[in-house]
Amino acid sequence: xxxxxxxxxxxxxxxxxxxxxxxxxxxxxxxxxxxxxxxxxxxxxxxxxxxxxxxxxxxxxxxxxxxxxxxxxxxxxxxxxxxxxxxxxxxxxxxxxxxxxxxxxxxxxxxxxxxxxxxxxxxxxxxxxxxxxxxxxxxxxxxxxxxxxxxxxxxxxxxxxxxxxxxxxxxxxxxxxxxxxxxxxxxxxxxxxxxxxxxxxxxxxxxxxxxxxxxxxxxxxxxxxxxxxxxxxxxxxxxxxxxxxxxxxxxxxxxxxxxxxxxxxxxxxxxxxxxxxxxxxxxxxxxxxxxxxxxxxxxxxxxxxxxxxxxxxxxxxxxxxxxxxxxxxxxxxxxxxxxxxxxxxxxxxxxxxxxxxxxxxxxxxxxxxxxxxxxxxxxxxxxxxxxxxxxxxxxxxxxxxxxxxxxxxxxxxxxxxxxxxxxxxx
RNA sequence: GGAGUGAUGGCCGAGUAGGUCGAAGGCGCUCGCCUGCUAAGCGAGUAUACGCCCAUAAGGCGUAUCGAGGGUUCGAAUCCCUCUCACUCCGCCA
Numbered sequence: 141x142x143x144x145x146x147x148x149x150x151x152x153x154x155x156x157x158x159x160x161x162x163x164x165x166x167x168x169x170x171x172x173x174x175x176x177x178x179x180x181x182x183x184x185x186x187x188x189x190x191x192x193x194x195x196x197x198x199x200x201x202x203x204x205x206x207x208x209x210x211x212x213x214x215x216x217x218x219x220x221x222x223x224x225x226x227x228x229x230x231x232x233x234x235x236x237x238x239x240x241x242x243x244x245x246x247x248x249x250x251x252x253x254x255x256x257x258x259x260x261x262x263x264x265x266x267x268x269x270x271x272x273x274x275x276x277x278x279x280x281x282x283x284x285x286x287x288x289x290x291x292x293x294x295x296x297x298x299x300x301x302x303x304x305x306x307x308x309x310x311x312x313x314x315x316x317x318x319x320x321x322x323x324x325x326x327x328x329x330x331x332x333x334x335x336x337x338x339x340x341x342x343x344x345x346x347x348x349x350x351x352x353x354x355x356x357x358x359x360x361x362x363x364x365x366x367x368x369x370x371x372x373x374x375x376x377x378x379x380x381x382x383x384x385x386x387x388x389x390x391x392x393x394x395x396x397x398x399x400x401x402x403x404x405x406x407x408x409x410x411x412x413x414x415x416x417x418x419x420x421x422x423x424x425x426x427x428x429x430x431x432x433x434x435x436x437x438x439x440x441x442x443x444x445x446x447x448x449x450x451x452x453x454x455x456x457x458x459x460x461x462x463x464x465x466x467x468x469x470x471x472x473x474x475x476x477x478x479x480x481x482x483x484x485x486x487x488x489x490x491x492x493x494x495x496x497x498x499x500x501x502x503x504x505x506x507x508x509x510x511x512x513x514x515x516x517x518x519x520x521x522x523x524x525x526x527x528x529x530x531x532x533x534x535x536x537x538x539x540x541x542x543x544x545x546x547x548x549x550x551x552x553x554x555x556x557x558x559x560x561x562x563x564x565x566x
Numbered sequence: 567g568g569a570g571u572g573a574u575g576g577c578c579g580a581g582u583a584g585g586u587c588g589a590a591g592g593c594g595c596u597c598g599c600c601u602g603c604u605a606a607g608c609g610a611g612u613a614u615a616c617g618c619c620c621a622u623a624a625g626g627c628g629u630a631u632c633g634a635g636g637g638u639u640c641g642a643a644u645c646c647c648u649c650u651c652a653c654u655c656c657g658c659c660a
Binding site for chain 1: 629
């Protein structure tokens with residue numbers, strides 16, 4: 141959520157920010173209009189309440205002294221009526237302000253390149269050699285099916301389309317990757333391991349910015365204000381919701397593994413095959429809560445932490461900075477890590493690292509106090525996927541494939557897998 | 567799922583025949599005094615949000631907040647209703 145006071149003071153900055161993000165800048169003016177109505181109603185109702193409070197004290201005093209207060213009470217009855225009316229107005233206007241505020245996206249950092257969509261993203265780094273094959277590389281779903289390590293058809297029978305079931309060494313690979321990613325972040329990069337619940341309530345969803353605007357991207361539990369989490373970001377970011385942290389705790393660095401559930405509304409026909417776009421996938425997510433002055437340095441190190449995994453897995457990738465039009469709604473600045481997928485001949489997003497500045501902190505009321513005499517301040521929140529496991533499986537299969545259809549595993553994974561190669565069962 | 571008890575400030579804990587209660591007291595913490603050191607003692611201070619005035623300062627004023635929401639009333643921490651959460655017992659289960 142944006143800072144309403146800041147919007148009042150510098151509306152132009154926010155109009156420009158929205159325009160850069162390909163949102164309608166007039167939303168700012170609509171908001172300010174309602175805000176002004178709200179404030180003038182508030183001033184009036186508070187004035188009446190002050191009057192009532194004074195009168196009530198006077199009535200109490202008179203009664204105590206045995207005087208008659210009937211006239212004052214009659215007078216105040218009318219004032220109370222008026223207050224009740226005005227309060228209803230104030231409540232409605234406040235609700236409007238809040239709901240408009242909750243709908244507004246974050247605005248991009250000045251350094252973010254302007255652009256319409258992912259075509260305008262800027263490649264800031266490229267790592268690794270794209271493998272050369274002396275045969276035609278197969279897509280990962282063919283490799284996996286031939287190796288009998290995933291089952292798409294039966295997964296559809298059990299649930300429906302866009303689900304998959306891992307089997308044998310495929311299941312082990314999924315588990316090995318999660319363990320490897322977690323171990324790495326915990327042992328090498330100093331994250332605290334968290335294993336969260338996969339269901340979160342509506343308040344948590346508002347806290348991270350998934351509600352009210354993106355409810356249709358999630359699965360909701362029938363009859364309950366509960367949702368399947370689309371990412372472990374939800375529980376990890378909400379962990380300290382409504383708390384004031386001591387600076388000695390900062391930066392907070394969480395690494396959490398979870399299943400992620402996405403309705404994929406609006407992506408019909410996209411990536412219908414393979415492990416790229418499913419209703420359920422697993423992911424190790426990194427979340428940081430930091431002081432505002434450190435958040436951009438923390439973003440850089442977050443990106444590096446996620447890159448570590450790709451490098452350790454020997455997967456060629458590039459880092460792109462998302463342009464204003466391609467950023468997530470919540471982000472101020474965002475880098476995507478894209479892994480090389482040989483059969484498609486293109487890079488695919490495997491991680492997204494963002495600095496949200498205080499956008500989520502305001503919603504989730506995540507604060508810290510610099511020292512005892514200072515006011516609480518909002519933290520900055522960041523998160524990054526480290527990494528999406530399903531897409532990592534796809535990348536390992538495609539990049540590690542050999543002429544006979546077997547898969548050479550990255551060295552880092554061998555201790556976790558117990559084999560160096562996944563091959564057809566004899 | 568059934569029965570019961572409870573929810574007050576950083577913590578503990580008063581406060582129900584409604585009335586100057588943002589809330590006694592204690593602890594903790596901060597500053598000062600005192601004190602060979604430490605401890606003890608003395609004094610002062612110690613919530614958050616929002617709005618208005620104002621130089622987006624200092625400061626002042628006001629409103630709200632005793633789990634949440636609603637109701638009764640001139641006035642509610644105190645009365646009524648709904649909900650949430652915690653604890654205890656029973657049932658059920660991994």
